[in-house]
Amino acid sequence: MSFTSLGLSPFILKALALENYSQPYPIQKEAIPVILKNKDVLGIAKTGSGKTASYVLPILNNLKSTKTLKNRHVKVLVLVPTRELAMQVEDVFNTFALALPERVKTMAIFGGVSINPQMMGMNGVSILIATPGRLIELEESNAVSISEIDTLVLDEADKMLNLGFKEEMDRIFALLPKKRQNLLFSATLSKEVENIKELLLNNPEVIKIEEREDDIELIDQIAYTVEESRKGPLLRYLIKKDNLKQVLVFVSSAFKADSVANKLCRNGIHAVSTHGKKSMNSRSESLRRFKTGKIRVLVTTDLLARGIDIEFLPYVINYELPRSPKDYVHRIGRTGRAESPGEAISFITPEDEHHFKIIQKKMKKEVRVVDSADFDMQGC
Known part of the structure; x- marks a missing residue:
């Protein structure tokens, strides 16, 4: 199977070809068509299985059809546990966003660095990748609003829960609109991830990529x-x-x-x-x-x-x-x-x-x- 059979736009397919993406990995093959249909997804796949692109590609594909929001009101929120992963996800979004006919601004925010440049950089951001603590700080400072997002992504949800982010995540969930697409990705399906699934996801498509013993x-x-x-x-x-x-x-x-x-x-x-x-x-x-x-x-x-x-x-x-x-x-x-x-x-x-x-x-x-x-x- 090639990417051309997954329902992606010609712009995204061109970007894939330029980046030498030839065949989709299993998580991409399963998740991309479902996300394109705006359904909720629970994806279980190990690190290194290609899951970042499995949600980045359909999100960018669908973004052009979403409504225009007020400044500092983001359309897509991706929650991640670490600064390193935030920057990695931002890189993937930026790589493929360049192929779109309209400019899409993506930004990663995280702690450990000055908050002021992040506050000033929020103008015109459509896609926000954030660690929970820094997102709460920016929201409390009125630097960003997540009250009208179209899509929420939790990437490495198991790690966020293991690192003790549950309280911050609950605070963030309370700020989100009730009507939205939810995409939950995790390397494992723990009891805590199951609980988040029940809380967040609406009739989700469950995609579990089994790790081969070999x-x-x-x-x-x-x-x-x-x-x-x-x-x-x-x-x-x-x-x-x-x-x-x-x-x-x-x-x-x-x-x-x-x-x-x-x-x-x-x-x-x-x-x-x-x-x-x-x-x-x-x-x-x-x-x-x-x-x-x-x-x-x-x-x-x-x-x-x-x-x-x-x-x-x-x-x-x-x-x-x-x-x-x-x-x-x-x-x-x-x-x-x-x-x-x-x-x-x-x-x-x-x-x-x-x-x-x-x-x-x-x-x-x-x-x-x-x-x-x-x-x-x-x-x-």
Whole structure:
């Protein structure tokens, strides 16, 4: 099936072709026709399955037919749990909005940065992507009105509830018009998500994309045993030997991220570190440049292990193992996404060996282990 059979306008189809979107992913195939008909949707699909485009495309398609609202009265509200996801969703909207015959202004708002530029930027906004707390602040300041929206999207609803946003979400729901389209997307169907479904959705179409047990098979996993003192040379050796590009390296601390990135740079490999101690602007710019291939290696903490959509990422390296098997799966899950293969590499010191056996047991998959002791890493 191609996108042409889903009912999207020629403008959207042209944009899809320019962005090299050829075949819709399962969540897109199921959700887009239903959303185009203005029905409510509950979509259950894991991160990396293409769900952002599954609501962005039909929303933009339908937007041209909606009524014009007063200034600072938005038409579409997308609630998300994190700043990173807000910016990611904004990027997807902006990418496809450029194809529309009429200008559509999209804006992402979130905490952790000054509120004044966001207040001033609200003029003419049609699509607002927001974290709950900052949206409430702007609404209380009369900088934005959500009382006449046409469409509400809750993206990663399970994560919003897990992060304790229920009270803020309830306050936001009370401000919305009764008549609207509701789109609820979540990676899991928890009891809390079920409760929100009953509260918000009107006779919804339920779309559940089952996670195939062999999804992890898309990831080629390999581990190298290595002494702690030889990790740096091994990392540089692998990157240079196989000419690896677009490599995401995970470490355990901000200090280690800076150290590893600096050593890579000193050895002629373009690398940048990003972590919670960096400014929001710095993190955003690093991620943008990495996604576009302008940074060869991005070294990070678990800050980026969840919720960041980097499609077609070829390499993930665990320079240091995470504490839990669940975090290990989240890390390597940055690659092998949306049906694209990828490679996950882990460095295993003698102290890590028992922990790595536990990770493999929990993952129900044995990882090929290679001894790096005999590698000729001279000059690395």
